[in-house]
Amino acid sequence: MNRPVPDPDIALEAHQLCKAYGRGRRRFVAVREVSLTIRAGQVLAFLGPNGAGKTTTIKMIGGLIRPDRGWVKLAGLDPHRQPMALRQVGAVLEGNRNLYWRLTPPENLEYFGALRQVPRRLARQRGQVLLEQFGLLEKQRTPVQKLSRGMQQKLAIAVALVHQPKLLLLDEPTLGLDVEASETVKALVRDIAASGCAILLTTHQLAVAEALSDRVAIIRQGQIVAEQPTQALIQQFSDSAYQIRFAGLLSDGQRDAIAALGATVTENRIRYAGSPTSLYTLLSLLKPLPLLEVSQHRADLTDVFLQLVRQPSPPEPSTPTPKPDD
Numbered sequence: 001m002n003r004p005v006p007d008p009d010i011a012l013e014a015h016q017l018c019k020a021y022g023r024g025r026r027r028f029v030a031v032r033e034v035s036l037t038i039r040a041g042q043v044l045a046f047l048g049p050n051g052a053g054k055t056t057t058i059k060m061i062g063g064l065i066r067p068d069r070g071w072v073k074l075a076g077l078d079p080h081r082q083p084m085a086l087r088q089v090g091a092v093l094e095g096n097r098n099l100y101w102r103l104t105p106p107e108n109l110e111y112f113g114a115l116r117q118v119p120r121r122l123a124r125q126r127g128q129v130l131l132e133q134f135g136l137l138e139k140q141r142t143p144v145q146k147l148s149r150g151m152q153q154k155l156a157i158a159v160a161l162v163h164q165p166k167l168l169l170l171d172e173p174t175l176g177l178d179v180e181a182s183e184t185v186k187a188l189v190r191d192i193a194a195s196g197c198a199i200l201l202t203t204h205q206l207a208v209a210e211a212l213s214d215r216v217a218i219i220r221q222g223q224i225v226a227e228q229p230t231q232a233l234i235q236q237f238s239d240s241a242y243q244i245r246f247a248g249l250l251s252d253g254q255r256d257a258i259a260a261l262g263a264t265v266t267e268n269r270i271r272y273a274g275s276p277t278s279l280y281t282l283l284s285l286l287k288p289l290p291l292l293e294v295s296q297h298r299a300d301l302t303d304v305f306l307q308l309v310r311q312p313s314p315p316e317p318s319t320p321t322p323k324p325d326d
């Protein structure tokens with residue numbers, strides 16, 4: 001049988017990953033049948049409450065822990081069987097852990113490049129390009145420990161890119177940064193994706209996830225409960241009804257005419273779920289009362305997230321068979 005040819009556009013494919021910790025009565029299933037796909041240039045926000053299974057999933061993707069069941073492909077290679085697969089991935093997982101504090105930015109880029117088998121000269125060249133792109137050229141001679149937190153974060157991301165991975169794992173990229181540094185890092189993340197690198201973003205900062213992601217996957221108690229394009233998911237949770245706020249008192253005639261259009265009046269508010277065209281008819285019925293607001297409720301990712309993670313618990317599926325090395 002012919003082997004399927006890997007799709008060069010797919011940077012990450014995780015298929016039905018399962019992982020349990022502990023044994024016997026202490027056995028705990030942390031991740032159940034999690035599947036994720038990220039294409040080149042896409043940003044997937046992987047969200048979930050504390051303890052939902054994000055880190056466990058990411059460790060399986062990064063080849064750090066072996067799944068009990070399921071498989072991972074990084075640009076078509078399995079990180080648990082083909083060590084070359086790990087060259088396809090860059091990671092900024094725990095703050096500034098991937099930096100040497102006594103070394104300068106170019107020395108860090110060269111050192112970590114060498115660890116990833118990038119020839120020294122090439123690492124130096126790429127390092128200069130990255131330092132320029134990330135606005136760090138003027139700090140070339142400053143050891144990392146003397147850089148600001150925002151600069152350290154930018155450098156950590158640059159270091160994760162020096163071997164030109166196809167997938168970047170990015171954990172809380174803007175945590176602890178001020179507004180300006182956050183905006184700079186967000187712009188860089190967009191540039192990295194635009195250059196074709198796929199990004200798996202984990203964060204509890206849902207506004208950042210909403211601003212950066214093309215797709216969102218939400219995990220809860222080890223299971224994916226939503227996986228969709230970000231804007232489509234938000235739209236699904238948004239209310240298309242109009243809210244109209246006015247001042248003054250409605251006459252009985254106005255009330256009847258408004259009710260006849262299917263709108264409901266509560267004190268000085270009207271809720272109207274009809275067509276945008278007949279909205280104008282409704283607004284003209286309010287004349288001459290002053291209009292204070294006409295709006296539509298649009299959900300944000302926080303509304304979506306809270307609704308999804310507060311739903312009643314999913315049913316317990318059968319757990320995977322424990323492995324001897326658990």
Ligand SMILES: Nc1ncnc2c1ncn2[C@@H]1O[C@H](COP(=O)(O)OP(=O)(O)OP(=O)(O)O)[C@@H](O)[C@H]1O
Nearest residue numbers: 021022028030048049050051052053054055056057
């Ligand atoms: N080495 C381990 N041994 C036993 N249980 C573990 C281990 N690592 C994680 N767990 C448990 O697995 C579950 C998932 O943990 P995980 O770290 O993957 O969650 P998370 O979504 O990354 O959480 P957070 O947002 O708090 O970082 C938790 O209940 C955690 O206690």
